Structure formats: structure tokens, C-alpha cells
Amino acid sequence: MTExxxxxxxxxxxxxxxxxxxxxxxxxxxxxxxEIAHIEPWAKVKExxxxxxxxxCPNHHTRYDQKREIPKQSIRQYKANxxxxxxxxxxxxxxxxxxxxxxxxxxTVTVPxxxxxxxxxxxxxxxxxxxxxxxxxxxxxxxxMGLAYLTLTEQGTEVVRRIREGRPxxxx
Numbered sequence: 001m002t003e004x005x006x007x008x009x010x011x012x013x014x015x016x017x018x019x020x021x022x023x024x025x026x027x028x029x030x031x032x033x034x035e036i037a038h039i040e041p042w043a044k045v046k047e048x049x050x051x052x053x054x055x056x057c058p059n060h061h062t063r064y065d066q067k068r069e070i071p072k073q074s075i076r077q078y079k080a081n082x083x084x085x086x087x088x089x090x091x092x093x094x095x096x097x098x099x100x101x102x103x104x105x106x107x108t109v110t111v112p113x114x115x116x117x118x119x120x121x122x123x124x125x126x127x128x129x130x131x132x133x134x135x136x137x138x139x140x141x142x143x144x145m146g147l148a149y150l151t152l153t154e155q156g157t158e159v160v161r162r163i164r165e166g167r168p169x170x171x172x
Contacts, residue, residue, distance in 0.1 A: 008036055008048045019086060020055035021094070025078045026070075027101055027163050031057035037064060039075050054079050077166050084169045092118045097127075100152065101164040107157065113146035127156030 008016075016036055024031045034055040038045070045052060054075060056064065063069040085094050096109045096119070111119070113132060122128050133147035152160060162169050 005042055006048070008053070012048055012050060012053070015050055016053045017055050019082050021098075023055070024057035024060055025054050025075075025082055026056065026060050027078065027081070027098070027166055029057055029060060030098065030102065031059070033057055035061045037061045037075075039072065039079065041065075051079075054082075074166050077168060081163060081166070081169050085163075089121050090118060093122045096150065097122070097160060097163060100160045104161065104164060107152045109150040110147050111150060113148045115148065119150060122150075122156070125155075126153055127159055129153055 013036055017034060019025075020034070022032060022034065023029075024034055035058055036053050037056045038048075039052050039054055042048075060070065064072075064075055085097070089097070092115075100106050100109070109128075110133070116123060116130055119128065119130070123130060128150040131149050131151070133149055135146055159169055161167075
């Protein structure tokens with residue numbers, strides 16, 4: 001830590017880590033070993049604020065702060081996208097979108113039948129369609145067990161691409 005620079009308060013540190021799901025905020029990384037980085041350098045702002053802090057893995061932190069390989073605008077966009085994802089979607093929805101962003105070849109999430117309530121926001125916004133999977137030998141005759149498929153729509157595919165590429169999730 002730089003001399004004279006106070007530690008980031010524990011509650012603020014936790015909030016920044018929670019925002020990113022305790023993983024690197026770079027969408028193609030998601031490494032769980034994280035550090036807290038200042039978007040605007042500490043030397044310039046001389047304060048710790050939630051809006052100016054982001055969780056990065058040690059590799060991306062070094063590439064941003066020391067090597068200047070990651071543009072500040074990209075880091076700002078990663079932070080903005082986290083705010084949109086966290087304010088707009090529930091935990092399972094965010095996890096599904098991030099899981100799909102990890103591998104663009106995937107387009108479907110299989111969930112237990114009746115879990116549509118947990119994906120209400122992404123369904124209402126038209127990012128996914130939902131359909132029941134055919135019953136299998138493990139399904140009960142009354143239909144209380146089974147699976148459903150959440151499949152990305154064209155709009156959902158674009159959102160997942162934007163998450164992966166660190167572009168704005170929403171059009172300005």
C-alpha cells in the first residue's frame with residue numbers, strides 16, 4: 001500500500017466484490033482471485049469510492065494499472081455493465097447470462113420445471129424463451145417433476161455478446 005494511503009474500508013471492499021460476484025469484472029475472465037482497483041488512480045483522486053472501484057484479478061489489475069494494456073473506457077464499461085446486471089436481473093439470471101457469455105456456442109440453459117419465476121426479468125425483456133423439456137423416465141406421471149429449456153432469443157444473444165466483449169449492455 002502506498003504510504004499515506006488508507007486501506008479501503010472493509011464494507012466498501014465487500015460491496016465492490018459483491019457487485020462483481022467475487023470474481024474479476026472482465027467478463028471473459030471471471031477469475032475468483034480478485035483485487036480492488038481504482039478506475040481513476042488513487043494518486044489523482046485521493047479517496048476510495050464505490051463508483052471508482054472495481055474488482056479485477058491480479059493479471060487484469062496489472063494490465064490496467066501498470067502496463068496500460070486495458071483502456072480506462074473498457075474498465076468503466078465493465079463497471080457500468082455490472083451496475084446494469086445487478087440492478088436489473090436476479091442472481092440466477094446474472095449467472096445464466098455470464099455462463100452463456102463464457103461460451104458463445106451455448107444458447108440454452110436447462111432448469112427445473114417451474115423455475116420460470118426465477119428468470120422473470122430476462123423472460124419479460126425477451127432475452128429468453130422457455131419451453132418444457134419432454135418428460136423422461138424420471139418424471140412423475142402428474143408432471144410435478146421435469147425440466148425446462150431457457151433458450152436465448154436474438155436479442156438475448158446480442159446481450160450475451162455485449163457482456164462477453166465488455167460493450168454497453170443497453171443502447172444509449
